[in-house]
Amino acid sequence: MDAVDVPWGGVWSQPDAVATLRSAASDPAALSHAWLITGPPGSGRSNLAYAFAAALIADEGDEAAMRQVLAGTHPDLTALRTEQVVIRIDEARRLVERAYFAPSVGRYRVIVVEDADRMVERTSNVLLKALEEPPERTVWVLCAPSDADLLPTIRSRVRTLRLREPELADVARLIAERTGVDAALAEQSARHAQRHIGMAQRLATDAATRERRDGTLRAVLAVRGVGDAVDVAARVVQSATDDAKALTAERDEAERASLLHTVGVPEGGPIPPAVRAQVNALEEEQKRRATRSLRDGIDRALTDLQSMFRDVVMLQFGRDTDLVNAELAPQLHALADAWPPARTLIVLDHLAETRRNLEQNVAPALALESLLITVATGRTP
Structure with a gap:
C-alpha cells in the first residue's frame, strides 16, 4: 500500500465519506468534536472510523503512526467494540475518563465506539457530559446502523455521516478478489448476504454456513402447522x-x-x-x-x-x-x-x-x- 493510501486504503466504496473526513482531519475549522457514522451492516463503518482516527492522530505522512492506529495499538486511540448484548455503564465511564486525557504523542485523542446502538439510556447519559463539554483535542467517533438507534440527546451533539449501501456487483467483485472464489459463487454470496461484506466473505468461503442458511429457509417454507x-x-x-x-x-x-x-x-x-x-x-x-x-x-x-x-x-x-x-x-x-x-x-x-x-x-x-x-x-x- 502506498503512503498516500494510508489510512484510507482500507475503506471501500465510500468516496464521499472519505472526502468529508479527509477534509475534516486536515482542517481544524471543519472538525467537529463528535461524529456519528451510520450505515447498513457491512458498509464499513468501523473501517472508516479507524481511518479517520489515524488521520486525526498522526501527522500527515507519518505512515508508521497511522498503521499503529489502524492496528488499535496507538496510545492516543481508545476503542470500544462490545461483544456483549449491551455496552455496560462501567465501560462508558472508562471511555469518558480517557476522553479527558490530553494526547500523549499525537495531534488528537480519539474515542471510537463501534457499537453505539448497544447503549441503553442510562449508559448513553454517561456520555452526554463529555459530548456537551468536549475536552480540547479529543474527538469522539460513534458508529451505529442508524441515527435512530441513539437517543435524541446524543444525536443533537454529533455530526452525522451516512454511508451508502454498496452495489451488489461491487461486493461480488470484492469477494472474488479477496477469496479467489469463482464469479458465480461470489455473486450468490453477495446477494444472500444482502451486500454485507463480512457475511458475504463467510458465505463464499464456508460451505457449512451456506448449507445452514439454505436448510433454514427450506425448513421454514415447509412449516405447515x-x-x-x-x-x-x-x-x-x-x-x-x-x-x-x-x-x-x-x-x-x-x-x-x-x-x-x-x-x-x-x-x-x-x-x-x-x-x-x-x-x-x-x-x-x-x-x-x-x-x-x-x-x-x-x-x-x-x-x-x-x-x-x-x-x-x-x-x-x-x-x-x-x-x-x-x-x-x-x-x-x-x-x-x-x-x-x-x-x-x-x-x-x-x-x-x-x-x-x-x-x-x-x-x-x-x-x-x-x-x-x-x-x-x-x-x-
Missing part, C-alpha cells in the same frame, strides 16, 4: 448455538490458557484460590460474549427469512427480478400464488417484531415459535 413451527424453531436455535460455539470455543480456550500461563498455573494444574476470581471473571465475560454471538446468529437467520418473504412480496406484486434467493424461485413462486399479499406482510411485520423482542431478551425459542406459527397460519398468536 404448530408442530412444525416448534420443531423448526428448535432447529434454528440449535443451529445458531452450534455456530456460536464454533466461533468462540477456540478463542475461549486460548484466553483461559493465556490467563493461567500469565499467573503461573501449569497446564492441567489446580487453580489456586487466589486466582479463581480472575478465572471466574473471564468465564463470565466469555458467557456474555457467547450470548451476544448466539443472538447475532439468530438475528442473521431472521434477516435471511426477511429476505425470503420480501422476495415473495416482490413476486406477488409482479416483480420477478432482483430476487435475493433466486435459487428458491420455484418454491417462492408457489408461495406467492398460494398466499394473498396481506398474509406475507403480516409475516414480515412479525419478523420485525421478533427481532425487536430478541433485543429485549425474550427467549429465542419462544420468539421463533411464535413467528413460525404466524408463518403456518397467517395469524399472529
